Amino acid sequence: MRIRLRFTKTGKIRWTSHRDIARVWERVIRRVGLPVAYSQGFSPHPKLHFGLALSTGHESVAEFIDIDLDDSSPLLPSEADLAALPLRVSAALPIGLEVTGCAVIPSNSTSLQQAVESCEWDIEIRGAAPDAVAAAVERVLAADDLTITRQRKGKDVTDDVRPYVLALAVVGPTDAGTQVHAHLATQPRGLRVSELLALLDPQWEEGLVRRTAQWTLIDGARHEPLEGPAEATSTSHATVRAS
Amino acid sequence: MTLWTELEPLLAKVQKPARYIGCEDGVYTPDHRPDAASWLLAYPDTYEIGLPNQGLQILAEIINERSDGAAERTYAPWADLEDLMRATGLPLFSVDTHRAAGDFDILAFNLSAELTYTNLVNMVDLAGCPIRSADRAPDDLLIGAGGHCTYNPEPIADFLDFVVLGDGEEAVGEITAAVAAWKQDGKGDRLEILRTLAGIEGVYVPRLYDAIYADGLLVETVPNDPAAPPTIEKRTIADLGEWPYPKAQLVPLTEVVHDRLNVEVFRGCTRGCRFCQAGMITRPVRERPADQVRTMVSEGLKRTGYDEVALTSLSTADFSGIEQVVVDTVNDPDCGGQVSVSLPSLRVDAFTVGIAGEIQKARRTGLTFAPEAGTWRMRQVINKLIREEDLYAAVRSAYSQGWRRMKLYFLTGLPTETDEDTLGIATLARNCVAIGKEYHKNPSVTVSLGGFVPKPFTPFQWFGQNTREELQRKIYLLRDELRRDHAVKLKWHDPKATMAEGLVSRGDRRMAAVIEDVWRHGGTFQEWGEHFDLRLWEEALERNGLREEDFVYRHRTEDETLPWDHLSAGLHKDFLWQDWRDALAEVGLEDCRWTPCYDCGACTGYGIEHVVASAVPPAGGSQGTGQDLGVGGEVPVTLLPSKPAPVGARS
Numbered sequence: 001m002r003i004r005l006r007f008t009k010t011g012k013i014r015w016t017s018h019r020d021i022a023r024v025w026e027r028v029i030r031r032v033g034l035p036v037a038y039s040q041g042f043s044p045h046p047k048l049h050f051g052l053a054l055s056t057g058h059e060s061v062a063e064f065i066d067i068d069l070d071d072s073s074p075l076l077p078s079e080a081d082l083a084a085l086p087l088r089v090s091a092a093l094p095i096g097l098e099v100t101g102c103a104v105i106p107s108n109s110t111s112l113q114q115a116v117e118s119c120e121w122d123i124e125i126r127g128a129a130p131d132a133v134a135a136a137v138e139r140v141l142a143a144d145d146l147t148i149t150r151q152r153k154g155k156d157v158t159d160d161v162r163p164y165v166l167a168l169a170v171v172g173p174t175d176a177g178t179q180v181h182a183h184l185a186t187q188p189r190g191l192r193v194s195e196l197l198a199l200l201d202p203q204w205e206e207g208l209v210r211r212t213a214q215w216t217l218i219d220g221a222r223h224e225p226l227e228g229p230a231e232a233t234s235t236s237h238a239t240v241r242a243s
Numbered sequence: 244m245t246l247w248t249e250l251e252p253l254l255a256k257v258q259k260p261a262r263y264i265g266c267e268d269g270v271y272t273p274d275h276r277p278d279a280a281s282w283l284l285a286y287p288d289t290y291e292i293g294l295p296n297q298g299l300q301i302l303a304e305i306i307n308e309r310s311d312g313a314a315e316r317t318y319a320p321w322a323d324l325e326d327l328m329r330a331t332g333l334p335l336f337s338v339d340t341h342r343a344a345g346d347f348d349i350l351a352f353n354l355s356a357e358l359t360y361t362n363l364v365n366m367v368d369l370a371g372c373p374i375r376s377a378d379r380a381p382d383d384l385l386i387g388a389g390g391h392c393t394y395n396p397e398p399i400a401d402f403l404d405f406v407v408l409g410d411g412e413e414a415v416g417e418i419t420a421a422v423a424a425w426k427q428d429g430k431g432d433r434l435e436i437l438r439t440l441a442g443i444e445g446v447y448v449p450r451l452y453d454a455i456y457a458d459g460l461l462v463e464t465v466p467n468d469p470a471a472p473p474t475i476e477k478r479t480i481a482d483l484g485e486w487p488y489p490k491a492q493l494v495p496l497t498e499v500v501h502d503r504l505n506v507e508v509f510r511g512c513t514r515g516c517r518f519c520q521a522g523m524i525t526r527p528v529r530e531r532p533a534d535q536v537r538t539m540v541s542e543g544l545k546r547t548g549y550d551e552v553a554l555t556s557l558s559t560a561d562f563s564g565i566e567q568v569v570v571d572t573v574n575d576p577d578c579g580g581q582v583s584v585s586l587p588s589l590r591v592d593a594f595t596v597g598i599a600g601e602i603q604k605a606r607r608t609g610l611t612f613a614p615e616a617g618t619w620r621m622r623q624v625i626n627k628l629i630r631e632e633d634l635y636a637a638v639r640s641a642y643s644q645g646w647r648r649m650k651l652y653f654l655t656g657l658p659t660e661t662d663e664d665t666l667g668i669a670t671l672a673r674n675c676v677a678i679g680k681e682y683h684k685n686p687s688v689t690v691s692l693g694g695f696v697p698k699p700f701t702p703f704q705w706f707g708q709n710t711r712e713e714l715q716r717k718i719y720l721l722r723d724e725l726r727r728d729h730a731v732k733l734k735w736h737d738p739k740a741t742m743a744e745g746l747v748s749r750g751d752r753r754m755a756a757v758i759e760d761v762w763r764h765g766g767t768f769q770e771w772g773e774h775f776d777l778r779l780w781e782e783a784l785e786r787n788g789l790r791e792e793d794f795v796y797r798h799r800t801e802d803e804t805l806p807w808d809h810l811s812a813g814l815h816k817d818f819l820w821q822d823w824r825d826a827l828a829e830v831g832l833e834d835c836r837w838t839p840c841y842d843c844g845a846c847t848g849y850g851i852e853h854v855v856a857s858a859v860p861p862a863g864g865s866q867g868t869g870q871d872l873g874v875g876g877e878v879p880v881t882l883l884p885s886k887p888a889p890v891g892a893r894s
Contacts, residue, residue, distance in 0.1 A: 012247070013496065015260040020497045027494065027548030030581075038581070057255055092548075094266055094496060206255070 001069040001076060002109065005089070006101035006226050010059045010210075013096030018053040024094060025065060031092045035073030051112035051214065051225070052119070052186060058193070060211035062119075064112050064225050066105065101226045112225060117217040118166055118185045121193055124207030125200070126177040133178040134170045136200040141168055146199055152189075161199070164191035176207050246333060247341040253327045261497035262290035263324065265338035268494035268547065271303060272340060273313035280422035282306050282314040283337055283347040283370075283384075287354070287362035288770070290338070293318040294493065295501040297555070298390060299353050301488040302415050312419035315339040315347075319362045320369070322767065322774075328369065335369040344370035348422055349385045354392035357747040358740065358770035360399050361762040363388070367402060374759065376404050376450050381433045385422065393447075394477075394524050395699040397464075397806040398747045398754035400449035405440045408447060408810060409477030409524075410510070412486050417443045438470035445478035447810060454752045454806075459793065461751050464809045476811045477524070481851045483510055483531045487539060494547045503551035503585070504543045508536055508568075511845075512557035513835045513853070517626045517826050518615070518654060520698035521557055523819075524812040526845030528836055529854040533564050540572050544582060553585045560590040560598065561836075563855060569598055588613075591629045596640040609648035610641045616657060617667025623829045624659050626822075631671070638675045642682040649675055649688045655717045656695040656709035656741075658826060665717045668692070669724045669731070676730040689732045690725070692718060694741030696748050700812040702822035704805065707798040708745045714738035739777040743769065745795040746780065751806035754794070757783040815844040 009021065016024075026046055029036050038044040047068035054060050069076055077085065086099040093099070109115070125133055140146065146162040167183035184191045193209050215222040254260035275281050284303055286293025293299070299316060306314035315337035320328060328334070335344040344350055350370055352363050367374050372384045379386075388396065389407040396406045407414045418440060425436040441448040451471035455462045466473055480486060492504060511528040512521070531539075540552050552572065556562060572584055589595050591612045599610065614634055615627045622629060638649060653668050672688050679686025694714045697703040709717070718735045725731050747754055760783035761769070768774040784791060799805065801820055808816075818841065825832065835841055836855055846852055 012264045012266050015254050015264045016496045017261065020261060023498070024496060026550075029548075030550060031545070031548035044581075056260065094268060096266070 001071055002066055002105050002107045003069065003077075003082065003085075004064060004066050004103055004105045004109075004112075004226060005086070005099050007063050007065065007093075007097055007099045008059075008061045009054060009063055009097055010061070011096040013094055014057055014059045017056045018050070021097070022048065022050060024097065028089060028092045029067065032089055033075060034067065034077070034089075035070045035075040037068040037070040049111055052116055052190075054211060055193070055209075058209045058211060061100070062211055062213045062224075064214065066109070066112060068107070103226050115216045115225065116214045117187050118183060118215045118222075119211055120213040120215075121182045121184065122171070122208075122210045122212055123180050123182055123193055123197070124174050124177055124209065125180065125197065126205040126207040128177050128201070128204050130170055130173050130178045133180060133200070137168050137170055137180060140165060140199055148195060148199065150195065159189065161191045161195065165196070168196075174207070181212075244343070244346070245341045246336045246343055249331070249333050250336065250341060253324060253331065253333070256327060257323045258321060259290075259497065262318070262321070263338060264496075265341070266496055267294075269491045270339050270493070271307055271315050273307050273315065275313045275342075275346075278423060278427050279309075279311045279313055280306075280349060280419045280426060281347040282312065282349045282351055282419070283317055283342075283344055284314055285317045285319075285350055285352045285363075285366055287319050287352055287359040287366055288356070288768075289321060290318040290495075291497075291499045293353075294495050294499045295505065296353055296355070297489065297492075297505055297507060298411065300493060301486070302351075302389075302411050304488050304490060305412060305415055306419055309416060309419055311423040312416075315342060317344065317350075317366070319359075319366060319768070325365070325369070325767075334371050335366055345372070345384065347384065348426060349387055349418075351387035351389065354388050354390040356770050357392055357398075357744050358775070360747055360758050361766050361769055363399065364402055364759060364762045365767050368762075375401050377401070379404070379433065381430050383433075385436070387418075391521060391524065394520070394810065394812055395749060395807040396447065396449065396810075397454070397752050398750040398758060400454075400752050401755040402758075403449055404437060406447040406449065407478065408445050408475060408812070410480045411478070412480050412488070414443060414445045414478050418446065438468065441468070441471045445476065447475040449752075452809065456753075461804050461806055463804055464806070474809055474811055476848075477813060479527075479813070479845075479849050479851060480510075481529070482854065483507070483529045484535055487531075487535055492543060492547060494549070501553065501587075503553055504540070504547055504549045505553045505555050506536055506539045506543065507531065507556060508554045508559060508562045508565075509556045511853075512561075514558060514561075515626050515822075515832050515834060516615070517624070517702040517822060518657065518695060518697075519557075520701050523701050523814060525557070526813065526843065527851060527853045530563060533568055536568055537571055540568075541575050544575075550581050551583045551585060553587050555587055558588050558590055559586045560592075560595040566598060566601070569601060573601070591637050592633045593636040593640040596637050596644070600640075600644040609650055610646050611650040611652065612637060613652035614671065615652065615654050616660075616664060617653065617669070617671055618664045620829060621657060621660060621664040621667070623831045624826050625654075625657055626826070626831050628831050628833075631674075634671065635674060635678060639678050639681075642679045642686060647679070647683055647686055649679070649686075650691060651675070651688060652691050652693070654693050654695045655721075656714050658703060658706045659829075660709075660717075662717075662720060665721055666724055668721055669728070672725070672731045673728060676728070679730075685730070687730050687732065689734060690721075692721065692733065692735040694736055694738050696741055696745045698748055699805070699807045700814055700819070702819050702826055704749070704819065705799040705801070705803075705823055707796045708742075710792075710796050711738045711742045714741060737772060737775065740769070740772070740775050742791060742795055743775070743777065743780050746784075746791060749806065750794050753787070753789060756787045757789060760786055811848075813843075813845040813848045815842070818843045 025048055036046040038046055049066040051064040082102055085102045089099045145160040147158050147160050149156050149158045164185040166185055169181050171179040171181050197206055216225055284299050286296050286299055303314040306312040317337050364374050367386055373379050385404045387405045388403050389411050393406045421439045437448045440446050441451050451468040452464050453467045454464045509530040511525045513528055516522055569584055614629050616622045672690050675688045697706045697708055715738045722733055725733050761779045764779050766779040836853055
C-alpha cells in the first residue's frame with residue numbers, strides 16, 4: 001500500500017535542509033509505528049519517496065511524501081486509521097512540520113518528482129518598492145525570451161526560461177519590501193526562485209519565500225498531487241484535511 | 244527576550260543555518276523566574292560536535308527539574324556567523340529560545356578537548372562579558388567549566404569563576420541553589436558568591452588561589468582566602484542507577500556526530516592504561532543496573548524514533564552481562580527488529596567481535612580496534628595488555644564474519660618508544676591484512692596514528708612529550724615503511740597540533756596569556772585541521788616570554804610541583820609515581836575490578852566501592868582473564884629529567 005501525505009514546513013524549521021527533513025521522516029514513522037516497507041539487500045532502508053526538494057530557508061504549505069507500507073503487516077492502517085493519521089503524525093513531528101492531508105495512491109503512481117509540472121510561490125523581495133517590482137515584473141512578462149546561463153553537471157548551459165514563468169504578479173508591500181506571487185514550471189529543468197529574482201533585478205535580496213502549491217497536469221487539467229482523477233485514488237477516498 | 248528576529252536575517256548568509264535554530268525534539272523552554280539561577284550550558288565547538296554531548300544534556304535536565312534553576316544550551320558559532328554577529332552587534336544566544344547570553348546568570352562550559360580553549364574565550368567575549376574573572380562586575384555572567392579537561396584548569400584559570408571537578412550531577416544542584424540565593428539577595432558582592440561556591444565540595448574558584456613561581460618553575464598554588472580549601476577533591480556519584488539521565492535525549496533536526504540514542508552503561512574504568520586520562524580520573528567503576536539499561540534503551544528508542552543505540556562507557560565489553568543486554572535489545576519486539584546496537588569502544592578480542600557480530604547483522608562496514616602500540620614491550624609500558632594473538636583472533640573473527648575494513652588506532656611518542664616499537668605497528672597491520680586475505684580479495688586496514696600528549700593525573704604526567712620534529716620523524720618512518728603496502732592506509736594527526744595540545748594540557752596559569760593572545764589574533768577552532776595555525780601559538784609564546792620546551796618537552800621530576808597539585812582526582816600521587824616507575828620497568832598492572840586493590844585512592848578516599856554486577860572478569864583473551872604479565876625486559880631508554888632554563892613570567 002502506498003500513501004501520500006501533504007505537509008507544511010514553516011517557521012524556524014525552514015532553515016533545515018531537504019536531507020534533514022528526510023531523516024526527520026524516517027524517525028517519525030518509527031515513532032508513530034507506521035508499518036513502512038523496507039528495501040531488500042545489504043542495507044535495508046525504509047521506502048520513502050520525496051517530492052521536489054525545497055531550498056533551505058524556504059517555507060512551504062504544499063510538501064508531499066509517498067510512503068510504501070508493508071502489506072503483510074498486521075499494523076496496516078484501515079480507512080479510519082488513515083483518517084486519523086494526519087493528526088497522529090503531526091503530533092510526532094517537530095514544530096513547523098504539520099500533515100494537512102493523506103490519501104492512498106496506486107503503488108505504481110508516477111513519482112512526485114516526475115508528476116509535478118509546476119509550483120506556485122509567494123516571494124518577498126527585501127528592500128524593493130512595489131512600483132519598481134511591478135515594472136520589473138512587466139518587463140519579464142513582456143519578454144519573448146529570457147536566456148540565463150547556469151551550471152548543469154559542471155558545465156555552463158544557456159536556457160530560455162521564459163516558458164517557465166507561467167504567471168507572475170505583484171501582491172503588495174510587506175514590512176520589509178514587496179511580495180510577488182509566481183507560478184513556475186518545473187519540467188524538464190525548472191526555474192529556481194533565486195534565478196527568477198536575478199531576472200527581475202540582480203540587486204534585490206530574497207526575503208521570505210513560501211511554496212503555496214504544487215500541480216500535476218493530467219489531460220491538460222491541473223490537479224493537486226493529492227486530488228488526482230478518480231482512477232488515481234480509486235482504492236480509497238480517505239483524503240483528509242486537518243487544516 | 245528572544246533574539247530570533249535579529250538572528251534570522253543572518254541565517255540566509257551562513258553555512259548550515261540549522262545549527263542555530265534549536266527546535267530539537269526535547270528542546271528546553273524553561274521558565275526563567277527572577278529568583279531562579281539561569282544557566283547557559285555551552286559546548287565550545289560547533290553544534291554538530293556539541294549537541295550529542297551527554298554531560299551537557301544530563302546537567303540541563305537536572306537543572307530544569309529544579310524549581311530554583313533553568314538551563315538552555317549554546318554552541319560555538321562558526322566563523323561566518325561570528326563575523327555577522329560582530330558586525331551587527333548580535334551577542335551569543337541560546338539555541339533553545341534564542342535568549343541573549345547576558346540574560347543568564349551562569350555561562351558554563353563542558354571542556355572535553357584542550358584546543359577548544361580559545362573558543363571558550365571567544366564565546367565569553369561574544370556573550371558581552373569581560374574575558375578575565377578579575378575584570379567582571381557583580382552583574383556580569385558567572386563563567387564556569389566542567390569536564391575532563393578541568394583536571395588541569397590552570398591554563399584557563401584566569402578566565403573562569405568556578406570549576407567543577409568530577410561528576411556534575413550533584414554539584415550542579417548545589418551551585419544552582421547558591422546562585423539562586425545570591426540572586427534573591429540582589430547579587431551584591433561578586434566575591435561573596437565566589438566564596439560560597441568555593442565552599443561546595445568539588446568546586447574550585449581559581450581567583451581564591453595564588454600560583455607562586457620561582458626560577459621559572461611553579462612552587463605552589465595556595466589559597467589567598469579563608470573560604471578556599473587547600474585541596475579540592477573531585478565529586479563522585481556512588482550509584483549511577485540513581486541518575487537515569489538524560490531521560491529525554493535531544494533529537495536534533497540536522498546531522499550531528501553520534502546521531503543515535505546513547506545510553507551510558509557504566510562510568511569509570513580500571514583497565515589502568517597509563518596514557519588514558521579518562522580511565523584514571525573517572526574511577527571507580529560504577530555500573531548501571533542492567534534492567535535500567537534495558538528500560539532506558541527501549542523507552543529511548545520508542546520516544547526518539549532512532550534505529551541505533553550506542554551503549555557507552557570507556558570499555559563497554561566489560562559491562563557485566565553485556566551479551567544479554569545486547570540480545571534483549573536486538574530482540575525487543577517494540578523495537579521492530581530494525582535496531583542496531585553500537586559499542587563505541589571495542590575491546591581487542593574475539594569475544595568482543597562475537598558480540599559485534601551478534602548485533603550488526605546488516606551494514607557490516609568496518610570495525611575499529613585500539614592496540615595503541617606496536618610491540619608487546621611497548622604495550623606493557625602503557626599497560627594496554629593486548630597480546631598479538633588476541634588482536635589476530637579479533638581480526639580473524641571479524642573478517643570471517645563479513646567485515647572487510649579494519650581501523651587500528653595507535654599512539655606514537657610514548658615513553659621509552661624506540662623505532663622498533665614504531666615499526667612494530669607496520670608488522671601488526673601487515674599481519675592483519677594477511678589474515679584478511681584468507682577471507683576476502685581486497686581487505687583493507689587503516690592505521691590511525693596519534694601523537695601522545697601526557698595528561699594530568701596519569702602515571703605519564705611526568706613524561707616529557709616528544710618534540711614536533713621527533714613525532715614527525717616517527718610518522719615518516721612508519722609512512723616509508725608502509726609505502727609498498729597498498730592494503731594499509733596510514734593516517735596521522737598533525738604533530739604541530741599535538742604540541743599545542745601539550746602546551747595547554749599541562750601548562751600553568753602563565754598559559755592564559757598565550758591562549759588570549761592566540762584568540763586575539765584570530766585563532767578559534769584550533770582543533771579543526773583547516774583552522775589550526777601553529778604560527779599563532781609560536782608567536783604568542785614568544786610575545787609572553789615562554790618556551791614550548793619548558794611546558795611540553797621537559798620531563799618532570801618527582802619533587803616538582805605540578806600545576807594541578809592542589810586538585811585531587813582521588814588518586815594518590817605516590818600511586819601514580821609508582822605506576823610511572825613500573826611503566827619504565829615494563830611491568831603491567833592487572834585490572835583491579837577482579838584482583839586485589841592497589842590502593843590508588845579512588846575508592847578508599849571517598850568511601851565508595853567499584854559497583855560491578857559480576858564478581859568474575861568478562862570472557863576473552865589477555866584483556867579478560869588471560870592476562871600474561873610475566874614477560875618483561877630491560878628498559879631500553881633512560882629518561883633523564885631536566886630542569887627548565889630560567890625564563891618566563893614569574894609572580
